Amino acid sequence: MSDRRPIIAGNWKMTVNHLEAILLVQKLAASLNEQQLTDVEVVVVPPFTALRSVQTAIDGDKLLIGLGAQDLSPHDKGAYTGDISGSMLAKLNCSYVLAGHSERRQYHHEDDVLVNAKVRAAFRNGLTPILCVGEGLEVRDADGHVGHCTEQVIAGLEGLTAEQVKKVVVAYEPVWAIGTGKTATPDDAQEVCGAIRSCIAEAYGKEVAEAVRIQYGGSVKAANIASIMAQPDIDGALVGGASLDAEEFASIARFRDHVGR
Numbered sequence: 001m002s003d004r005r006p007i008i009a010g011n012w013k014m015t016v017n018h019l020e021a022i023l024l025v026q027k028l029a030a031s032l033n034e035q036q037l038t039d040v041e042v043v044v045v046p047p048f049t050a051l052r053s054v055q056t057a058i059d060g061d062k063l064l065i066g067l068g069a070q071d072l073s074p075h076d077k078g079a080y081t082g083d084i085s086g087s088m089l090a091k092l093n094c095s096y097v098l099a100g101h102s103e104r105r106q107y108h109h110e111d112d113v114l115v116n117a118k119v120r121a122a123f124r125n126g127l128t129p130i131l132c133v134g135e136g137l138e139v140r141d142a143d144g145h146v147g148h149c150t151e152q153v154i155a156g157l158e159g160l161t162a163e164q165v166k167k168v169v170v171a172y173e174p175v176w177a178i179g180t181g182k183t184a185t186p187d188d189a190q191e192v193c194g195a196i197r198s199c200i201a202e203a204y205g206k207e208v209a210e211a212v213r214i215q216y217g218g219s220v221k222a223a224n225i226a227s228i229m230a231q232p233d234i235d236g237a238l239v240g241g242a243s244l245d246a247e248e249f250a251s252i253a254r255f256r257d258h259v260g261r
């Protein structure tokens with residue numbers, strides 16, 4: 001097993017208001033124990049409007065749960081109506097921010113250049129980007145998934161220093177597995193995650209690649225997390241639907257208790 005610390009993140013997407021978010025983080029804290037929270041990094045990623053409330057709950061109760069945001073502007077300040085800057089997120093004690101989630105790429109036409117600008121904005125503001133990549137069904141059916149995902153990773157990391165690359169979390173999420181109940185098999189997930197680590201090693205060296213944490217995302221649940229985490233190049237999960245159920249999400253974070261690892 002590698003010494004990379006596993007990271008299990010729950011992306012709440014646009015599903016909860018700030019009151020529901022407070023309840024959810026409190027239930028989650030009650031379902032986890034401190035031992036689990038030191039072995040595994042658990043992060044919640046609420047919508048923007050709930051970040052302040054969740055941050056207050058985490059800080060007030062000294063919960064060992066990390067906070068992330070779902071997106072950020074590539075700009076640091078200015079006349080960008082509707083956008084949220086990295087410095088605003090850092091001020092709310094966010095440690096992580098998603099960049100290039102497939103729903104942003106699909107519904108907001110975010111391309112690799114914009115995603116890369118967001119990754120760099122994250123670092124400028126002391127945030128760790130979770131760079132999301134993944135192929136659609138057509139690309140997978142045409143057997144282009146490995147090349148597609150490694151190109152997205154290299155484009156997303158453009159202009160970063162080796163030390164920054166080491167800190168990046170990459171989330172491999174095959175688009176056809178998101179919210180569909182279809183999980184990639186552990187071997188499918190490992191194939192792409194292994195290729196991602198190899199392409200980072202080629203570009204930045206083996207030491208850098210060995211430090212990068214790579215998550216799998218797409219219909220992760222308690223029943224399948226152990227076999228996913230048993231893969232050598234998978235260091236965590238980016239969980240959508242199942243993270244809205246505190247017990248289920250806590251059970252995912254306890255993946256070591258499940259058979260298979």
Ligand SMILES: O=C[C@H](O)COP(=O)(O)O
Pocket residue numbers: 011101173177178179180181217218219220238239240241242
């Ligand atoms: O960010 C999370 C992913 O989009 C996965 O969502 P899901 O677990 O509902 O398939």
